[in-house]
Every structure is written in structure tokens, then in C-alpha cells.
Amino acid sequence: MRYRTLGKTGLKVSEIGLGGEWLERHNTGEVKEVIDTCEREGINILDCWMSEPNVRSNIGLALEGRRERWIIQGHVGSTWQNGQYVKTRDLEKVKPAFEDLLARMRTDYIDLGMIHFVDEPEEFTEVTAGEFMDYVRQLKGEGKIRHIGISTHNPEVAKMAALQGEIEMILFSINPAFDMMPAVRDIDQYFADTYDENLGGIAPIREELYKICEQQNVGITVMKGYAGGRLFDAKTSPFGVALTPVQCLHYALTRPAVASVLAGYDTPEHVFAATAYETATDEEKDYASVLAAAPQHAFSTGQCTYCGHCAPCPKKIDIAMVNKLYDLATMQEEVPGTVRAHYQDLSANAADCIGCKSCEGRCPFHVPVAERMERTRELFK
Numbered sequence: 001m002r003y004r005t006l007g008k009t010g011l012k013v014s015e016i017g018l019g020g021e022w023l024e025r026h027n028t029g030e031v032k033e034v035i036d037t038c039e040r041e042g043i044n045i046l047d048c049w050m051s052e053p054n055v056r057s058n059i060g061l062a063l064e065g066r067r068e069r070w071i072i073q074g075h076v077g078s079t080w081q082n083g084q085y086v087k088t089r090d091l092e093k094v095k096p097a098f099e100d101l102l103a104r105m106r107t108d109y110i111d112l113g114m115i116h117f118v119d120e121p122e123e124f125t126e127v128t129a130g131e132f133m134d135y136v137r138q139l140k141g142e143g144k145i146r147h148i149g150i151s152t153h154n155p156e157v158a159k160m161a162a163l164q165g166e167i168e169m170i171l172f173s174i175n176p177a178f179d180m181m182p183a184v185r186d187i188d189q190y191f192a193d194t195y196d197e198n199l200g201g202i203a204p205i206r207e208e209l210y211k212i213c214e215q216q217n218v219g220i221t222v223m224k225g226y227a228g229g230r231l232f233d234a235k236t237s238p239f240g241v242a243l244t245p246v247q248c249l250h251y252a253l254t255r256p257a258v259a260s261v262l263a264g265y266d267t268p269e270h271v272f273a274a275t276a277y278e279t280a281t282d283e284e285k286d287y288a289s290v291l292a293a294a295p296q297h298a299f300s301t302g303q304c305t306y307c308g309h310c311a312p313c314p315k316k317i318d319i320a321m322v323n324k325l326y327d328l329a330t331m332q333e334e335v336p337g338t339v340r341a342h343y344q345d346l347s348a349n350a351a352d353c354i355g356c357k358s359c360e361g362r363c364p365f366h367v368p369v370a371e372r373m374e375r376t377r378e379l380f381k
Contacts, residue, residue, distance in 0.1 A: 001042025001278055004259040007219025009147045009168045011071055011111065015253055016274050018046040019223060019262035024055040026266070031058040037268040039069065041275040045221070047073040047171065047262050048105070049116065049151065051080040051097060056104035067107050073171065073221065073262075074101050075151065076136055077116035087117050089132045102144065113145025114171060118161075119154045128164060137166075151223070155209045156183040162209070162218040170213065171262075173224035174252045176291055176299070177231060177238050179206050201303050201365075211328050213257035215336065222252045222261040239294035243287060249277045250285040254306050256324060282308075292364030304367045310359035315352040319359055319369060322350055326376040335379065343380050350376035 003012045018038050023031045038046075048059055063070055079086050079097035088094060102108060115136060118124045127133060139145045150161045151171035161167045179202045213220055230236040231243045243251075245263070252261045263274045277285070288307040291299040299305065304327070306320040313319055325343045329335040343349060353373035360369050 001275070003044075005219070006221070006259040007169050007213070007257065008217045009112070009219060011147070013045040013071055013221070013260045014043045015260050016041075016043055016249065016277060017221065017260040017262040018043055019264045020046055020048045020055065020059060021050060022264035022266050023059065024050055024052055026058070028058045028061055031055070032062040033268060034265050034271065035059070035062040037271045038265070039066070041271055042278075043271075043275070044069060045071040045073070045260055045262070047114075047221070047223070048101070049073075049075040049078050049114070051078045051085050051101075053080060053100070053104065056101060060105040060107070064106055071111045072105065072107070073112040073114055073149065074098075074105070074110035074145070075114040075116035076139070076145075077132070089127060089130075091131060091135055094132070094135065098139070098144075109143055110145045112147050112149045112169060113139055115148070115150040115167070118150060118152050118157050121154075121156050121160060124152075124157045124160050149221075153178075153224075154183050155203075155205045159205070159209050159212055162212045162216050167218065169219040169221065169259075171221050171223055172209075174220070174222045174255055174258065174261075175225055175227045175231060175248055176243070176251050176287065177227045178224065179203060180238075180297060181206075201299050202305065207303070207327075208331075210256040210258075211331055214324075215328055215331065215339075218257065219259045220255070220257045222258055225249060225252045225261040225263055238297055239291065240296040241290055241294050243290060244284070245273045246277045246280045246284050247287040247290065249274065250280075251287045251305075253277075254308075254320075256306070256328075288364045299365055302366050302368065304372070305365060307364075309362050309364055310367075310369055311362075313348075313359060314356060315348055315354060317348045317350070317352055317373075318346060319373075321346065322376055323367075323369075323372060326350075326372065326379065329379055340380065350374070350380065353377070 001014050004015050006013045079093045147168045149169040150167050152158050153173045158170050158172050182203050183205050226248050234242045249261050265271045288309050304323040306324050308320045310319040329339050350373040355370045357370050
């Protein structure tokens, strides 16, 4: 298992993680079996947004005696009322629900205290300016949460969070289908039977978000990496072609600032299907060729997705990294010092490009690489 630093939290998280939602439909023994398998495979991060008492207790039992080996995302604002899940900002409900999470998880702290499910900009402003945020700060001050995060499906909200200052990481939904979509407030729109026929490639608001998160060192953990499984079947995929779990994982893990993809598992076999990513070949990871040739919503827009298809370069330039640093640099009026330093540390950069365009013949998205190298050379000279 490979591990990545989760932004400014400094935590080293497995690039494949555990999204706990599916555990809700399993008994104590089955939950333990999945978590045991995850740990043997090197997974060390899990998300528990669920407020249902039994699943919290089952996860807590499974983690007993090894709590320190796991990084837990726990949500503030996810409550259980009258036998059902309720998202709320009412502190009279929020506080006991969080204490219940600690008790059932058999721990006195949560590594990543998540402001739960904010999908509207107005709500973000209200939440972060009021007593709810004061309570989150109180939890951090008391050591009951170690870092502040937020969960959202809306890139506008995620962008606000990345620039807020106190929020250190974001749980965000990423997959190639969702990435085509503009900012929406209703998550059901992501799961529509059909998408606008004009959609294709990464929506500008989402592309900007990933760059801002990388720039601000705000780490991303990923939910909905498989789009609820719809990407595995050509009949349900908006692209009209199926992707594999490994291809979906590689897509999410090649977005800037992403540290871990939290997939849902019913069985140990589901865990193995995800951790197969760690030993997969480049051909098995290749989502780019599939999306570029898709019968619907093809990604052939000239956007660099940092997929690495352009390699190898005869001058040994890491073209995907150079393109990523160029994109980060052009977000500011002046090139940020950290970006310039990273660029200068590359063993080969745009100045080494000989304009042979061999990379362009391999790029499934028709990126004008040589032209971008020239612009990059001028920007960083």
C-alpha cells in the first residue's frame, strides 16, 4: 500500500481507504471481517458519516485494541432521530450525537472532525460564521477532534472551504462522470439517467477547485469514486462504456490534492478489487483511452488530466507534472514561490523540450503539449 500526506493535516493516509456506509447493512462479524481485511491490505483510513447506532458500535468493536492504527473521519452534524438519519445544525441534537459517536467508536478523539454535508454556499457561510463552527473549534481545543474537515458534493462550497483557512481537508465526490458536471445543489442530479449532451471533459469549476486545494495544501479524500457503481456497466455509465474499479481509482488519484479514495465494501472481495490498484499495470489503470474514445461525453477537449499517457519523453520530462505546475502557476498574477521551487527541483522541465511532439501522438485528449511546454518555459524563465 502506498501512503500520501493529507494536506496540511500532515497525516499519512493509505491511498485506498474505507468508506463505511455499506457496513450499515452488515452484522458485527461481517463488519469485523471487512475491517480485518482492510488492515491486512494496508488501509488505515475510514469514514463514518453514518449516525445509525448499530453500525457505529460494530465499527467500534472491530477497531477495539487497534484504534491508534486507524485514521477516522467522523462527522459533526450527523444525528439519529426517531429511528432515522437527520442532518442538523441544532446543537442540542449535534452535541449528544457526536458524544455518541465517540462512545460507540470506543475512542476519546476523532482524527478528522468533519463539518457534515454542506452543499449550498449560503449554508457554508451560515455554518462557518455561527455557533456550529464555534462548537467545532471547541471540539478541536478539547482534543476531541484533531483536525477540521468538511464534506460536500458541491465544488463551489468546496472552493469556499479550501480558502476558509481553518478547514484542513475536504471529503469530496470525484469520478469522471461527476467531474463533467457544473456546480449543483441537488446530489440527485449527479445520478440522472442522462446528462446534457454538451458535457464532456472536466468542468472548469471542478478543475479550478483541485488546483486551489493543491495550492492551499488542503487535502482531499474522495467519496463516490465509483459513482455508486454505475460506471462499472456500459448500460448505466453516462459514457456508454464501462470502467473498472482500478480505472476509477486511478482517475480520482490523479486529481491534484487527492490523498485517498474511500470506497465502500460489502465483502473482503470488494476490498481486494480496490487494493488491486496497488499492483495494477499502467494498462490496467488506463482510464484515459476509455474516456477519450467513449461513445458519449468523450473527454477529447484538449484538457490535460495528468494521466501520464504522454510518457515516455525522450528528454525525460515528467510532462504531467510540468502541466500540473503550469496550471497551478497561472492561477496567480505571479508564480507562487512554492510552485516555482517545485518546478526548479524537477530533473527535467519545459526548457528541455525539443518540440518533437511524440507525446502528442500518445495523448488521448489531444493536448497541444509542445505549445504548453513553450508557454511553461516562458512563464518560469
